[in-house]
Amino acid sequence: MNKQLAIFLFSIQLPFLLSSQQSDQKAINIIEKIDKNMFSKTQIVTSEMIVYGKRKKRVIRSKGYSMGKENNFTEYLSPEREKGTKMLKLDDRLWIYSPATDRTIQLSGHLLRQSVMGSDLSYEDMMEERKLSEVYDAKIVQEENFNNSPVWIIELTSKVEGLAYFKRTLWIDKNKYVPLKENLYAKSGTLLKTTTFTDIRKIDARWYPMKINYKDMLKDGKGTDFVILDISFDSKIPKEYFSKNILKK
């Protein structure tokens, strides 16, 4: 389940590719530094996804392996109902294996818009691949204090068609080069989703958010928490973890 985090982080790296004249050079440099701070070739993450309902919450524990931004394999560890469910993402394809039916299905089209395990995240959110720099114009719109940390507020506006979110706003910690918050907007300017990054810790000389909250802003509730229990960077991951055979093992 480190996929959501990995995708988010991977998608805000890539500064060298920022070419638009409309983009703010300083904003590009900031994103580059975030990349250096947080990007690694591989990641192994044990995490908990906490989905808050009206009366109770569900805690889903998983272990995820990712290589680059394209490949990710996640196995759900608990609760019993989800245990053994596996998810494999290779480039723009996504498969889910369910032990209850012993079947693997490839998600495509409309199915990608469904919620992941009842959370505020959709599979499509997780599948987001195109680098922000390739598809958005970036500029620093404000500098302020956010949660007692000085931040830059960077606004990203769509420069190509077909993106899920027309506009994004990022709050970047000036000292740690870590995103603290992200807002996702509709074409009309309505705020749709907010992602909040907290519990920033130093791990292997990197600053890393250990807790992320995803919140659908049109909906009541506390959203979905994503808590990292254990993370390792640049560890060796066998290649078989990124093939379809792993799903039925």
Place this chain on the structure above:
Amino acid sequence: MKLELNLALKNLFGARLRTLLNVLVLSFSFVIIIFLNSIMDGWDQQAQKDSIEWEFGNGHLINEKFDPLDPYTILDGHGKIPEENVGLTPILERQASIYPQGRMISIVLKGISSEQEILKLPTKILKESKEEFPVIIGKRLAESAKLNKGDRVQVRWRDSKGTYDANTLSITEVFDSNVPNIDNGKIWIDINKLWEMTNLENEASYFIVNEQFKNPELSSWDFKSQFTLLKSLKDLINQKKTAQSIVYGLLLAIALLAIFDTQILSIFRRQKEIGTYIALGMTRLRVVRLFTIEGSVYSILALIIGSIYGIPFFIYMSEAGFPIPPADQKMGIALADVIYPVYGVKLVLMTILTVIISATIVSYLPARKIAKLNPVLALKGKKQ
């Protein structure tokens, strides 16, 4: 024959209470069969009328990629409106989410011309409204989403390229229709507004056709006639009728069993009488006929008694109707609050024939034994 009929009537009236009970039970079956069938026929007529007026029109012309029963086809199941579009009212469907009271509810936005007249939907209100996103919804969605006329609700949808957009819908009217298919999870909006919202100018998922539509052979579009669209409804009602026939079948069986039992008892206890008939020159066949007529007359008397209390009851029900509990109206099929029974000539005649024929058969079966009786022994009153 006249003699047998006279004798039969005398015997029946002589039996008094036994005859009265048999006739009452049989008349009750007769009334119930007509009533239950008339309710089903009333539902059939009402459901077909409502479905045509609110949903089907004269038929649908559906995009080949669109399956009305599969929501996953909404995304790609649409096409450009053909140039020859006489008699076609375009409908565009798009998936969206509304957020009443902070809850997310998946719905289908249905774009329709505000000037259309083929469906009974009050779409003219959409044209008259000064709101930016005026919509109309049915009473079922209004109830489940706790929305009322005049309310505003956040909606999120995607344009043709997949980019999210969001805004506020204004509920300008809550319509009351018996057809849940156009109501549950559906929000109706002017198609021009939906085209603008989604960048799907001149696209439609399907068309409602009227009597002017002449060309069902259009590439990329499949024509479904009114008859085809109504078939699933008719099949469902026929299935219900079959299930219901078990109920009145049992009721009729009880009534017929009473006649059968009476006949068996009569033949057993009236052997001396049977012997006397034969001794006086009646053939066995005539005696069998006498007993069969006795049984059949039960059904005639049942029709008369049934008519005495049944006709006022039928007249009252045709005016008051049969109320349907609110829970049953949420079954997902066209069902009105009150169903008015329809008493067709065919229904009444078929019921009369069924009751008379079945009563005659159950009367005849025990009477066959008479043919095997020894008349001498019968005359002596010896049980055989």
